[in-house]
Amino acid sequence: MQLDAHIDDLAAFVAASPSSYHAAHEVARRLQEGGWTLLAEEASWPVEPGGYVVVRDGAVIAWRVPDSAHALTPFRLVGTHTDSPGFKLKPQPTIGSAGWLQAAVEVYGGPLLTSWLDREIELAGRLVTRGGDELLVRTGPFFRIPQLAVHLDRTSSDTVSLDRQRHTQPVFGVGDVAHADLLAHLAGIAGIASADLAGYDVLAVDSQPSRRFGLDQSLFASARLDNLSSVHSALVALLDADGFESADGSESGDEPAITVLAAFDHEELGSESRSGASGPFLEDVLRRIRRGLGADEEQATRALAASWLVSSDAGHSIHPNYPEKHDPHVRPLAGRGPLLKINANQRYTTDAHGAALWARSSAAAGVPFQEFVSNNTVPCGSTIGPLTATRLGIRTVDVGVPLLSMHSARELAHVDDLVSLSAALGAFYRGA
Structure with missing residues (x-):
């Protein structure tokens, strides 16, 4: 999707998603328009390959099972959240x-x-x-x-x-x-x-509509960029990667992965709910997918060990009026690429292997990325990444677009970063 079309589509997505419940339904609606099947949790799920989506309150999980999937096929997941302060x-x-x-x-x-x-x-x-x-x-x-x-x-x-x-x-x-x-x-x-x-x-x-402004219309002001920017980028990437069947998910690079978008609710409250990242929603869905492929307990564990999760949540650009609040040496700037988020105390999950994965994905997409680390005197926030990694034991990396005014009623991003995030997530889904 070209830059102008992507930004227009993001603005439409934000407008259609004033609450987490609206956001989850908008994701499901767009996927259904793309031919994906909406499932009810209380119903029996099909085992055939294809694209599926399920909504639980203000959370939504979507996945694509490729034709060649089997009991050991790994997952490639992007985790986000639908709620905002x-x-x-x-x-x-x-x-x-x-x-x-x-x-x-x-x-x-x-x-x-x-x-x-x-x-x-x-x-x-x-x-x-x-x-x-x-x-x-x-x-x-x-x-x-x-x-x-x-x-x-x-x-x-x-x-x-x-x-x-x-x-x-x-x-x-x-x-x-x-x-x-x-x-x-x-x-x-x-x-x-x-x-x-x-x-x-x-x-x-x-209620104010999103708007582009500034030099070359390169800045984007909107409500709920934390974290609808990630939900939208992951959704676009998932649809773009729909049906992708070339080298993708394994170390040998000879088979595709099951691609998953997990958009949780209640991240802004700590994620402890049935639709939050600390709840059972994603684990329930992955278990049902694996059973549909005939996996036993050992095969399911092996598949998770070969899987990856990218936790995508908004981060901070250096602030021109408060530069002292940022690390004095690592100073990411809006417009120079999505963030690779790093924290020694595991507030973000990125490790050396995660950094290498994100570098490969960004290179495959032809987009830059920047590292982010907090000033030692400023407490670091967190994401669904550590929670999901702890719950599932899946290898995880934390990324996101740099913002100004995070948690404001109206946040600020650079249009290039929004497009680049979606491109890098698409490369990740395709197995970079």
């Missing part, structure tokens, strides 16, 4: 103060709170009826968290200190709370009676 709607969400109608929200993950001030926010997520039906819902621009005017606090231009309870509740109108009902509004959008609404997982998310 922000806010989630609380129980009894319709509240008010001083004549304003407000929504009760809870902070989700670790957002940069000040970045959410004075922007139009929408509600998006899933509703569940009393009968157990699940419906996706979104409002479009609906909320705003208003900042205090400088006339009322002369220090606000120097320091902004937000109380996570008192100062983050958005407004959506004026009037009497007794005559407003957010849940009824959501039910109406979904086309159900408010009395039929029994449960909901609804988040407040930025």
